[in-house]
Amino acid sequence: MYTRKNQRDLTRTEKRRLVDAILKLKRSGRYDEFVVMHREYYVMDTENRPRPAHMTSSFFPWHRRYLLEFERALQAVDPGVSVPYWDWTKDRSTTSSLWAEDFLGGNGRAGDRRVTTGPFAYATGNWSVGRGVTDQNWLTRNFGRPGNNPVSLPTADDVARALKDPVYDTEPWNSISTEGFRNRIEGWGIHRVRTVGNHNRVHQWVGGPMAGAASPEDPVFWLHHSFIDLLWDRWRKAHPKAAYLPGRKPASPGRDRAYVFGLDDPMPPWNVTPRKLLDHSKIYRYA
Numbered sequence: 001m002y003t004r005k006n007q008r009d010l011t012r013t014e015k016r017r018l019v020d021a022i023l024k025l026k027r028s029g030r031y032d033e034f035v036v037m038h039r040e041y042y043v044m045d046t047e048n049r050p051r052p053a054h055m056t057s058s059f060f061p062w063h064r065r066y067l068l069e070f071e072r073a074l075q076a077v078d079p080g081v082s083v084p085y086w087d088w089t090k091d092r093s094t095t096s097s098l099w100a101e102d103f104l105g106g107n108g109r110a111g112d113r114r115v116t117t118g119p120f121a122y123a124t125g126n127w128s129v130g131r132g133v134t135d136q137n138w139l140t141r142n143f144g145r146p147g148n149n150p151v152s153l154p155t156a157d158d159v160a161r162a163l164k165d166p167v168y169d170t171e172p173w174n175s176i177s178t179e180g181f182r183n184r185i186e187g188w189g190i191h192r193v194r195t196v197g198n199h200n201r202v203h204q205w206v207g208g209p210m211a212g213a214a215s216p217e218d219p220v221f222w223l224h225h226s227f228i229d230l231l232w233d234r235w236r237k238a239h240p241k242a243a244y245l246p247g248r249k250p251a252s253p254g255r256d257r258a259y260v261f262g263l264d265d266p267m268p269p270w271n272v273t274p275r276k277l278l279d280h281s282k283i284y285r286y287a
């Protein structure tokens with residue numbers, strides 16, 4: 001049993017140990033395996049293949065397991081580290097300690113958006129991205145996407161509205177589910193209903209690889225998803241009688257059956273069911 005802390009409460013030593021563990025995973029090649037896995041599971045709901053990770057009910061349990069795998073890999077390097085969370089409703093500034101030199105480094109520079117500060121700057125020689133996919137190998141960020149189409153971080157009100165929804169997820173269990181906690185937090189924009197929100201909006205706000213399928217190229221991915229995981233916790237506590245939905249795969253034949261994972265349907269690549277991931281209280285807790 002260990003604790004996942006708010007990133008703003010980490011000591012200098014805790015930050016250094018986390019960064020060191022991440023850099024070690026990178027050097028060993030293990031880190032990039034996580035990036036590849038996320039890319040493989042970043043499947044649009046127009047594609048006809050299993051889709052346990054995004055645009056679907058199992059978004060929360062899939063990412064819980066994915067984070068746990070990453071955390072186990074970190075702990076194999078340094079047993080004292082865990083994945084802190086970034087509460088972006090509170091730490092909203094581009095100069096938050098999250099983005100400091102001793103932690104994740106800051107925004108990308110003007111022009112090519114290259115991150116030039118902190119341990120993940122390309123010039124350190126310790127962090128390159130896009131292996132085998134792009135020839136641009138430095139990490140980029142573009143906080144708030146200034147210009148014609150800027151993005152702001154979601155607010156505490158946005159999150160509160162999602163937490164108030166007493167239903168976990170609704171038909172058609174995908175990116176156009178208008179009701180339900182899951183898509184209110186996952187945050188797909190729905191034509192004439194709402195714009196991109198919460199989880200997706202944070203990915204867009206950071207910019208660079210965080211805005212796409214290879215988002216774990218930026219280590220802030222883990223801190224973002226740790227907070228998303230905590231929000232699932234908060235929702236479950238707010239609605240103790242509400243169940244994970246759907247309870248089982250839709251009965252109708254067709255595409256849904258391949259991509260909707262009911263409570264007891266094993267999710268690839270681990271073949272673990274959402275039910276097994278509902279309760280993490282024996283593994284970690286949030287502080």
Ligand SMILES: [Cu+2]
Binds near residue numbers: 038054063
């Ligand atoms: Cu994801």
